[in-house]
Amino acid sequence: MIQRLKETARRRRQFWASVPLRGHVLLLAAVFSIFSTFGFLTDVMTFGRGSWENVLVTAFFSGVIAVFWVMAFTKHAMFAVPAAVLFVVFNWIAASTASQDLTGPLNPLRTRLGNDAVAVIVTVMAGYGLFILFIAVEGRRYLRAHTEVALAREIHQRLVPPIVRNIDGVEFFGNSIPSSEVGGDLVDVVEHGEGWVAYLADVSGHGVASGALMGMFKSAMRTRLLSGCPFDRLLDGVDRVMTDMRKPGMFVTCALVSMVRAPELQFTVAGHPPILHFRKATGDIDELSTPQPPVALLEDPRRFSSARTVVADGDMLALISDGLMEVFDRQDREYGLERVKRVLAAHAGRPLQELFDTLVADVRRHGPQLDDQSLLLVRVRIPDGS
Numbered sequence: 352m353i354q355r356l357k358e359t360a361r362r363r364r365q366f367w368a369s370v371p372l373r374g375h376v377l378l379l380a381a382v383f384s385i386f387s388t389f390g391f392l393t394d395v396m397t398f399g400r401g402s403w404e405n406v407l408v409t410a411f412f413s414g415v416i417a418v419f420w421v422m423a424f425t426k427h428a429m430f431a432v433p434a435a436v437l438f439v440v441f442n443w444i445a446a447s448t449a450s451q452d453l454t455g456p457l458n459p460l461r462t463r464l465g466n467d468a469v470a471v472i473v474t475v476m477a478g479y480g481l482f483i484l485f486i487a488v489e490g491r492r493y494l495r496a497h498t499e500v501a502l503a504r505e506i507h508q509r510l511v512p513p514i515v516r517n518i519d520g521v522e523f524f525g526n527s528i529p530s531s532e533v534g535g536d537l538v539d540v541v542e543h544g545e546g547w548v549a550y551l552a553d554v555s556g557h558g559v560a561s562g563a564l565m566g567m568f569k570s571a572m573r574t575r576l577l578s579g580c581p582f583d584r585l586l587d588g589v590d591r592v593m594t595d596m597r598k599p600g601m602f603v604t605c606a607l608v609s610m611v612r613a614p615e616l617q618f619t620v621a622g623h624p625p626i627l628h629f630r631k632a633t634g635d636i637d638e639l640s641t642p643q644p645p646v647a648l649l650e651d652p653r654r655f656s657s658a659r660t661v662v663a664d665g666d667m668l669a670l671i672s673d674g675l676m677e678v679f680d681r682q683d684r685e686y687g688l689e690r691v692k693r694v695l696a697a698h699a700g701r702p703l704q705e706l707f708d709t710l711v712a713d714v715r716r717h718g719p720q721l722d723d724q725s726l727l728l729v730r731v732r733i734p735d736g737s
Contacts, residue, residue, distance in 0.1 A: 382417045387413050388471075511538060513525070514540055521732055527672075527724070533562035535561025536724075538725050541572070541577070549670070549727060549729055551725055552568055553672045554568065554602075582607075582657060590647060594652070602645040604621060606623045606670045618639050618657065618658060619655060620642075621655060623645070624672070625688075628667075629667040631665035666731045669726065673722065674724040678718040678721065686717045
């Protein structure tokens with residue numbers, strides 16, 4: 352029994368420690384306001400025989416005593432000591448006021464009002480007790496949910512770390528900024544055999560469910576890549592796996608690129624915004640896409656198509672999520688793909704991380720984030736003689 356009480360107290364302290372300072376202040380202010388009414392009810396019980404100063408002091412003590420009891424419950428049991436001392440003082444003041452009795456024809460009315468005041472005090476204290484019980488019950492539930500979300504957020508951070516890599520001179524930088532505690536976007540670069548595959552995926556929705564499906568998608572992709580699956584057949588098997596595991600209505604859009612043989616690059620886009628190809632020689636940006644449904648959207652298995660393009664030394668590829676484009680200003684104007692292209696073209700020569708920061712900052716100036724925002728940049732290097 353003692354051990355159980357200690358565990359309950361520990362969980363209670365853990366919950367209240369997770370509540371921000373503003374929450375504590377609001378709770379204590381609410382408690383003070385509720386229980387300070389006892390001072391005014393005492394004045395009603397005595398038919399206003401006490402001085403106005405006594406009424407205010409009694410109201411103040413009533414509120415402060417309740418605050419100390421709450422702090423004893425939420426912080427430390429030692430706060431019960433000043434609460435008990437103030438309670439004695441409060442009762443002494445109330446008793447001295449009540450001693451100024453009324454006689455005569457108004458005495459029955461005084462008795463009636465006194466009974467009403469006592470009833471109000473009892474019902475307020477009962478309501479307060481139920482209120483505290485509600486906090487205790489819901490607090491435990493909240494703490495469990497909060498712990499699960501914190502664990503999911505930690506797993507998400509491990510699954511989607513920032514990407515800063517260099518493979519045979521090809522530079523990669525990618526990052527995903529979730530719109531809530533757990534995001535559904537994924538950026539990844541996998542080196543296998545003599546090549547590499549870079550991809551960005553966006554699970555429908557956001558939150559814990561999307562984050563879990565995103566982790567399954569990354570696991571399926573890496574398993575197939577490291578098992579030597581050809582790029583052309585990569586999404587076929589992933590689609591079959593994800594269709595069996597996802598909740599109805601969920602799907603994954605994605606964009607993938609892979610260096611086949613310099614200067615030829617292979618890519619696949621499934622229900623995702625196009626891959627942006629900045630050509631250093633001309634300063635133009637091409638949109639690379641293979642129009643087809645997202646992964647796991649349909650129940651029947653299907654074949655995904657891919658395409659090829661030629662890149663030159665210094666060219667840059669940008670794989671983006673729609674969260675960077677679907678940002679709206681106060682006039683409800685969308686940031687849009689064209690503005691993304693302008694920013695990328697204007698700053699294409701800068702280091703990839705600086706380019707990422709520049710684009711995100713420009714999006715932030717345009718409007719608030721509504722969805723996960725992810726970007727994977729690839730700067731191509733073609734060795735001489737390729």
